[in-house]
Amino acid sequence: MVTESDSIVAETAARIFADLADPQTINNARDTDWKTALWGATAEAGLPLAWVPEALGGAGASLADGFAILGQAGRFALPVPLAETLLAGWLLAQAGIDAPKGMMTVAPVRPNEAIEINGSGRLNGRARAVPFGREAEHIAVVASDGKSSAVALVAAADCRLDDGHNLAGEPSSDLVLADVQPRKLAAAPSSVDRHTLLVMGGTIRSVQIAGALEAILALCVAYANERVAFERPIGKFQAVQQNLARLAGETAAALAVSGSAADAIAQAGEIDDAIFLEVASAKIRCAEAVAEGSAIAHQVFGAIGFTQEHVLHRFTLRMLSWRDDFGNESQWAAKLGKDIARRGADEFWPLVASR
Amino acid sequence: MTLQFDQIRLPPECDRLRDEVRAFIAEEAAAGTFNPNRPWEVESQDRAFSRKVGAKGWIGMTWPKKYGGHERNFLERFVVTEEFRVANAPVRLHFVADRQSGPILLKYAPEHIKQDILPRICRGELCFVIGMSEPGSGSDLFAAKAKATKVNSGWRINGSKIWTSNAHIADYMLGLFRTSASTKENRRHGLTQFLVDMKSPGITVNPIFNMTGQHDFNEVVFDDVLVPDDHVLGEIDGAWKQATSELAYERSGPERFLETYYVLGELVRALGPEPDLRSAEGLGRLVAQLHTLRRMSISVAGMLQAGKEPVVEASIVKDLGTIWEQKLPERARELSAFLEPEASNRVTLDEQIAFAFKVAPKLTIQGGTTEILRGIIARGLGLR
Numbered sequence: 192m193v194t195e196s197d198s199i200v201a202e203t204a205a206r207i208f209a210d211l212a213d214p215q216t217i218n219n220a221r222d223t224d225w226k227t228a229l230w231g232a233t234a235e236a237g238l239p240l241a242w243v244p245e246a247l248g249g250a251g252a253s254l255a256d257g258f259a260i261l262g263q264a265g266r267f268a269l270p271v272p273l274a275e276t277l278l279a280g281w282l283l284a285q286a287g288i289d290a291p292k293g294m295m296t297v298a299p300v301r302p303n304e305a306i307e308i309n310g311s312g313r314l315n316g317r318a319r320a321v322p323f324g325r326e327a328e329h330i331a332v333v334a335s336d337g338k339s340s341a342v343a344l345v346a347a348a349d350c351r352l353d354d355g356h357n358l359a360g361e362p363s364s365d366l367v368l369a370d371v372q373p374r375k376l377a378a379a380p381s382s383v384d385r386h387t388l389l390v391m392g393g394t395i396r397s398v399q400i401a402g403a404l405e406a407i408l409a410l411c412v413a414y415a416n417e418r419v420a421f422e423r424p425i426g427k428f429q430a431v432q433q434n435l436a437r438l439a440g441e442t443a444a445a446l447a448v449s450g451s452a453a454d455a456i457a458q459a460g461e462i463d464d465a466i467f468l469e470v471a472s473a474k475i476r477c478a479e480a481v482a483e484g485s486a487i488a489h490q491v492f493g494a495i496g497f498t499q500e501h502v503l504h505r506f507t508l509r510m511l512s513w514r515d516d517f518g519n520e521s522q523w524a525a526k527l528g529k530d531i532a533r534r535g536a537d538e539f540w541p542l543v544a545s546r
Numbered sequence: 547m548t549l550q551f552d553q554i555r556l557p558p559e560c561d562r563l564r565d566e567v568r569a570f571i572a573e574e575a576a577a578g579t580f581n582p583n584r585p586w587e588v589e590s591q592d593r594a595f596s597r598k599v600g601a602k603g604w605i606g607m608t609w610p611k612k613y614g615g616h617e618r619n620f621l622e623r624f625v626v627t628e629e630f631r632v633a634n635a636p637v638r639l640h641f642v643a644d645r646q647s648g649p650i651l652l653k654y655a656p657e658h659i660k661q662d663i664l665p666r667i668c669r670g671e672l673c674f675v676i677g678m679s680e681p682g683s684g685s686d687l688f689a690a691k692a693k694a695t696k697v698n699s700g701w702r703i704n705g706s707k708i709w710t711s712n713a714h715i716a717d718y719m720l721g722l723f724r725t726s727a728s729t730k731e732n733r734r735h736g737l738t739q740f741l742v743d744m745k746s747p748g749i750t751v752n753p754i755f756n757m758t759g760q761h762d763f764n765e766v767v768f769d770d771v772l773v774p775d776d777h778v779l780g781e782i783d784g785a786w787k788q789a790t791s792e793l794a795y796e797r798s799g800p801e802r803f804l805e806t807y808y809v810l811g812e813l814v815r816a817l818g819p820e821p822d823l824r825s826a827e828g829l830g831r832l833v834a835q836l837h838t839l840r841r842m843s844i845s846v847a848g849m850l851q852a853g854k855e856p857v858v859e860a861s862i863v864k865d866l867g868t869i870w871e872q873k874l875p876e877r878a879r880e881l882s883a884f885l886e887p888e889a890s891n892r893v894t895l896d897e898q899i900a901f902a903f904k905v906a907p908k909l910t911i912q913g914g915t916t917e918i919l920r921g922i923i924a925r926g927l928g929l930r
Contacts, residue, residue, distance in 0.1 A: 405549070408927075415929060416929065426930075427930065431929075432920065432921065432930065433924070435923075435929060436919075436920035436923035436927070437920070439858070439927055440862045440923070443842065444839075444842065444866060447551040447842040447845060448834075448837070448838040450551060451553060458555075468833070468837060469837070471834060472834035472838055473834075475830065476834045479831070479835075521827055523830065523834075524826075524827045524830030526830065527830035527834065528821065528825065528827055528828065528829035528831075528833070529821070529830075531829060531830070532814065532817055532820065532826060533819050535814070536814040539814045540632055543837060543840065544628070544629075546837060546841070
C-alpha cells in the first residue's frame, strides 16, 4: 500500500508546483512565460513520462507514484497537460512505442467515439473535446479495425483540431483524423482498447478532482477563519461551519474513492473487469462531490470568489470540466447500473463486498 | 488538518470468515430463526440467536482472550458486522455491548468486573444499553441532570434517562450521571460514567413505542438506586475526557450506512436484468455511493487497527452514511416508479420501502445527530 507521503516523486512534484505553479501567481500573470518554466521543470524531473519504462525513454515510475503526482497536480489546479502526457506515455508504452518529448494528449476521451484504422494503417474518425489538443505536439490514439485495437502516435500537425476551450478556458479541441498516417503504430495488447483509456483517464480525473477539493477545502477554512462579518470570523457561525463540514465530507468521499480506484489499478497491473466497479464509482462519486463542493466553496467566498482575480475559479471550473472527460458521471452510472442488473440481485452484495 | 483515508484491503482471512458467516446466516434463515426479507419482524430480544453468535466467536472478536475475546482484528469484525447487517439478522441484543460497552469496560473497569462481565458479553448473554439522553437534554450531553450522590456504600442515583433502546430487556446500562456541578471554565466537567445493573432495586423502565409501532425506546427512572464504588468507570467528574476517542468506534462501522440496505438489494431484483436508462443510471449512482462509503468505513477500521485516531474521518463516515441510508428508500421509490405492477417481488419491495420510510428519520439522530457530527468535523477543521 503506497500512500502519497511515501512517494518521493510526488514530493518532488509538489515542490516544483509550489515554486512554479502557484495558482495566484499564474492567475496574475500577463503572459505565458510561467508555462515554459513550469513545463521545463516538470520535464527535467521526469514527471510527464513517469509511466514510461526507462527502456522506452521514460522515468519508469510505478502506477501508484504516477497517481500520487496527479493528486498533487490537482491540488495546484495545474494548468499544463501533465495528466494527459502521463496517460499518453502510458498508452504508448502498452504497445511498446517510444514516447516523444514534449506535450502530449490522448484520444478518444468520450464514450461511444471510435477511431478507425484501415488496411493501410491510416486513421479516420472524429473525437470531441480532446484536452489540450491544440497545445500538444503529439496525440496517443487508440484505434480499431473492428477486430482488434492498435495504439498510434499521431503528430498534432497532421490532424485538424479546432480551437475550443473547456469551462476553465483550457484548450479542448474537436479532433478530426482524415486519412492520417501515424508517426508510429503498433498492435495493442489484448488488455488495452478504447475502454481501457476511459478507465485510466476516468481514474486520473477522479484523482485530480480529489486533489482540487482538498485545496479548496484548505482555502475555505483559512478564509472562514480570517474574514470577519458581524464582528466575528465567519467560521464561527454555525451555518458556515455546517457548510464547511459538508465540504469536508465531499472531499473525504472523493479522496477515499479515487484513492481506492487508483490503488486497485496499481495493484492489478492490468485493467480488467474486476476494477470496473472501483473506477466507475470513483468517476461518479467524485463528479457528485464536485457539484456539491464547488457550490459550497463559492458560497463561503461570496462575491470575492466570483472575481477573475481570485484563484477559486481556477479550481472549481477545472473540476466541473473534468467531470466531462473520459465519460461523465451519468454515462458511467448507466453502465454500472446495467452491469449490476445483468449480474442479478444475488450477485450484487457479493460484488460490493469483494472490494 | 489533512483528511486521511489509508487504502486498506480486507486480508485473505476475511474471505474465509465471510463464507462462514454467510453459511451460518443461510442456515438460520432456512431454519426460520429470522426472515431476511422482513426486517420489521426482527425481534431485538432474540437471546438464543445472540448465544449462537457468541458460540461462533463473533462477539468481542477484537478483545483479549483472557476476557473471553478472540484477539482478531477490526477488519474481521467489520466483515461479521456487515454480513449480519445486510441479512437483517437479529443481533441488536448484543450489538451495543460488542461495539461500545465492552471496549469501555476493557479500558476503565476494575479487573474483577472485566473478568465477570466481558466473557458473558462474548457468549452473547448480555444486553447493554446507553444512558445518555434525558427528558430535558439530548444532543447537549453535558446538560445531563440525573445525579449520582456519594454515600458510604457507593453512589445513589436519582433522575431519568430517555430514548434508551432495549432498556426493557437490558442487563446493564453504561450511563453518564452528574457527580458535581459544571464549572464556569468547563461546562463539560462534573459527569461520571457508571456501570449500572438494570436489576438494581429502584429502577423502573417505562416503554415508549416509536412511530414504526415497535417497542425499542424506553424511559428509565432511577429512584435511590445504589451503585457500588467499583462500578465507577474512569475518572470521577471527568467522563467527557473519555468520550471523544471512543466515538470513532461507534460512528464509522457498516451499520452506519447499511440500515436500509435491503431496499437496494430488493430494487435490483425488481428492476430485472434489463432496466431502462433512467433506472440503470439511478442504480449506478447508488452503487457508487455505497462502494464509496464502504471503502471509507474499511479505511477507518484499518486505521483504528493501526492505532490511529481518525476521529474526524469517522464522524464524516457517519454523517455521509446516515444521510445516504436515510435517502435510500426515497431513491428506491423513484427508481421503481415505472415498474410493471406484476413484477414478481414488487410487493416485497413496496413493503420494504414503506418500513424504511418509517425507520428513516431516526438514522440521522441516533448516536450523534447530523448537526453534532458536523460540529465535530468543523472543530477538526480548526473552525472552533
